[in-house]
Amino acid sequence: MNPRAVDAAGVAHEPAGAAARIVSLVPSLTETLFALGLERQIVGRTGFCVHPRDKVQAVRKVGGTKAVKLDAIRALCPTHLIVNIDExxxxxxxxxxxxxxxxxxxxxxxxxxxxxxxxxxxxxxGREQQAQRLADALDARLREAAAHHFAAQNVLYLIWREPWMSVARDTYIAAMLRLVNWHTLPDVQGGTQGAARYPTLDFDAAPWLAQVDRVLLSSEPYRFTSAHREALAREPRMAGKHIELIDGEMASWYGVRAIDGIAYLLRHAAA
Known part of the structure; x- marks a missing residue:
């Protein structure tokens, strides 16, 4: 068994063959499957799987990442289902x-x-060569990030409002931000899964708020806009803090998007 074919649950997978029928319930992985040249084998995706835009429209929707339509998937007779522990x-x-x-x-x-x-x-x-090309591109991006020296900043990365929600330090998003020496607050660990990974915030009971240098308003899952940024800037508690919108896909989507995501963060941090 190829040790590279062992998934995050410890399950070893045999080669699928050309007859594989794939349903992906993870937007960033749907995009990655296309990048690997598997468009003819992708038969189902969620409504949130929107990239690559010119190709996903031909793939049947099977609900959302959590509100999954079981009968729709059953009707597609998939051989393989791609899932994620968090999503x-x-x-x-x-x-x-x-x-x-x-x-x-x-x-x-x-x-x-x-x-x-x-x-x-x-x-x-059976896409080893394509996978290696992605790996080479990502490795180049990681080396580029390591060669930069950004001043350390504490950031509040907001993903939701009413209530306000942020990210724990052991999330993928926080790890991406650390590539540019941005460190998320609050300084909490969320564990392997669950709500603690995305803590709810009460700004009136957050003594660490004074330590925040930069507030990042993500475009997903809540779509923050310039109006939200302007409203937050008027908050006395946010006085003196740099508040900006950030492309959530670039910070949170793994798979092939990470290659462009790292380049995006490098540009963002240098601006």
């Missing part, structure tokens, strides 16, 4: 396990974990 519900995946022969579990937690992710998908679906 998909365990109970839903277990129900799908009853009729999908192969479930590939992913859980990248740092940008470098994408190297193993590329190798995993490449080994299962």
């Amino acid at each position: 998909n519900e365990r109970d839903t995946v277990e129900q799908l396990r009853a009729f999908v022969p192969h479930i590939v579990v992913t859980h990248p937690q740092t940008p470098r974990d994408n190297l193993a992710l590329y190798a995993l998908l490449g080994a299962i679906f």
Whole structure:
């Protein structure tokens, strides 16, 4: 068994062959499957799988990342299901396990974990050369990031409002931000999964707020706008802080997007 074909759940996968029928429940991995040249084998995706825009429209929607339509997936007769520990519900995946022969579990937690992710998908679906090209491109980006020397900043990365929500330091997003020496507050660890990874904030009970240098308003899952930025800038508690919008896909999508995501963060930090 190819050691590269062992997924995040410790399951070893045999090569799939050209007859594989793939359903992806992870937007960033749907994009990655296309980047690996698997468009003819992708038969299902979520409504949030929107990249590459010129190709996903031809793939059947099967609900959302959590509100999955089990019957829609069953009708597609998939051989392989691509899921993620953070993005998909365990109970839903277990129900799908009853009729999908192969479930590939992913859980990248740092940008470098994408190297193993590329190798995993490449080994299962016979795209080793394409996976290696992605790995080479990502490795170049990681080396580029390591060669830069940015001043350390504490950042508040907001993903939701009403209530305000941020990210724990052991999330993929926080690891991406550390590439440019940005360190997320609050300084909490969220564990392997669950709400603690994305803590709810009460600004009136956040003594660490004074330590924040930069506030980042993500474009997803909540779509922050310039109006939200301007409103937050008027808050007395935010006086003197740099508040800006950030492309959430570039900071949070793993897989092939990480290559452009790192370049985006390097430009953003240098601006």
